[in-house]
Amino acid sequence: MGEAASDKPYEDLDAEEQVEAIMSDEGGAAIIDFWSPTCGPCMAMANDFTAVAGQFDSDEVRFCKVNTATHGFLAAPFRIQSVPTILFVLDGEVVDAVVGRMDAKRLGSRAEWLLNKKRRRSKGLLGRLFG
Template sequence: MLITCPHCQTRNRVPDERAAQDPSCGRCGRALLDGEVLALDEARFDAVLTGSELPVLVDFWAPWCGPCRMMAPQFEAAARALKGQALLVKVNSDEAQGLSARYGIRSIPTLIHFEGGRERQRISGALQAPQILQWLRQAR
């Protein structure tokens, strides 16, 4: 599968069987699929979204949002559970207002599930990790 490094935007080919084995970028050496949530800005968003053959789950949030802060550890737990199966990223809607406008974000937190660079589904409101996993797996 192809995965774009979220750090240097280099496209990396990773054998499917190695996806859960902490592959690293061939250029910068940083982890590609370490089970951690990635914080993306507008400059890196499109490269990561369209450069991954894995599903990408985006959490649009803001630091002042109470439900967003409550959901953050749950989103991180979901990222660990989906290590090697999906990329989980966060976009600060205050700092990435262009992305928020492009995707019509009206309330936060909002999760959008992308595959092949296209939106598959979305849901708004704070969720627990099991709910995030179930919601994502239902679309498959």
């Protein structure tokens, strides 16, 4: 990875091991954008995705992108049929999916929702019931 890649607030996923880590029981909260460079809505959403990703600590919510044109094999297990498709994952479970472009406000709201869900889950049963 070059220096420019480390400046991005998201991870480009290009290996099965990376996806498997996110989809593990200890994978935490992640938002995965399945996109293609030939997709107009994907390209229109790219700046919003980057801006929202920059607002979150990657230890809290990981933002990831999968280029389906070059890494379609990573999209196949999720049965991605249209791009953009954004998956919201918590500890290996897809808890929500959105097909189509999301603006920054909507994406930010869903990221907050996922983070809150993660925080409630980490409190255990009593924390979820009474927290």
